[in-house]
Amino acid sequence: MDINIYALICTRSKDLSPTAQKLVSYLSRANIKVKLIVGAKSIYSGYSRTVKKINPNPNDIIILCHDDIEIISSPESFKEVLISETLKQDTGFIGVAGTTKLSESGVWWDQRLWKLEVNIKNQQYDTYDSPHRGFVLHGKDIKTSASTYYGVYGRVLVLDGLFLAATAKTIEKVGLDKPSYFEGEWDFYDIHYTYSAHKQKLKNKTVPIFILHNSLGELAGRDSWHKNRLAFIEANNLPIEI
Numbered sequence: 001m002d003i004n005i006y007a008l009i010c011t012r013s014k015d016l017s018p019t020a021q022k023l024v025s026y027l028s029r030a031n032i033k034v035k036l037i038v039g040a041k042s043i044y045s046g047y048s049r050t051v052k053k054i055n056p057n058p059n060d061i062i063i064l065c066h067d068d069i070e071i072i073s074s075p076e077s078f079k080e081v082l083i084s085e086t087l088k089q090d091t092g093f094i095g096v097a098g099t100t101k102l103s104e105s106g107v108w109w110d111q112r113l114w115k116l117e118v119n120i121k122n123q124q125y126d127t128y129d130s131p132h133r134g135f136v137l138h139g140k141d142i143k144t145s146a147s148t149y150y151g152v153y154g155r156v157l158v159l160d161g162l163f164l165a166a167t168a169k170t171i172e173k174v175g176l177d178k179p180s181y182f183e184g185e186w187d188f189y190d191i192h193y194t195y196s197a198h199k200q201k202l203k204n205k206t207v208p209i210f211i212l213h214n215s216l217g218e219l220a221g222r223d224s225w226h227k228n229r230l231a232f233i234e235a236n237n238l239p240i241e242i
Contacts, residue, residue, distance in 0.1 A: 161190025
């Protein structure tokens with residue numbers, strides 16, 4: 001099967017940061033077609049417009065990712081997981097972190113639900129009944145990064161938007177345009193996309209793709225994020241879980 005893989009990356013400027021340059025170089029070495037979306041007014045329209053311009057085949061794979069990540073997995077391992085997981089029947093989006101339950105807050109990483117204890121000394125991990133799934137490194141570089149273990153990989157309700165991937169047929173079924181009830185142009189797209197896939201009876205999941213994220217999510221406190229979060233809560237009957 002001849003499959004094209006595209007990576008759509010929104011970025012503020014053509015002058016890429018060192019991290020973004022490294023990401024583009026990695027993806028190019030993996031024979032993934034990189035589409036930079038420079039200076040878009042909205043992440044929704046940027047993604048939607050670019051997919052339409054690509055006009056992918058149904059089984060082509062579309063990556064939607066931040067420009068401040070570094071993929072640690074080898075290119076061979078990365079592509080193997082990417083292809084094998086997205087092409088499974090009834091798969092929605094795959095990603096690296098998410099949850100099986102969205103609480104009344106609408107925040108996927110709601111720490112009131114995160115009953116995770118990590119015993120570093122004995123290397124014992126006990127997730128109890130935590131709904132969180134996945135693993136991400138956070139920091140400016142691999143040497144000084146902190147690891148965030150959310151929970152065992154597997155099916156989730158929604159995924160974090162630092163890295164998402166799906167087949168073009170899934171993207172077409174879900175749609176990438178901004179819902180009318182959202183005001184902000186850059187926020188809550190990941191929850192909207194992945195929950196929309198769930199409503200289409202597609203299965204989202206976290207998978208072992210290892211990523212270093214330069215951000216700790218500082219933008220979660222801005223007004224547009226809260227406005228979209230409240231709009232999502234009003235439009236959906238929370239809590240939701242699988």
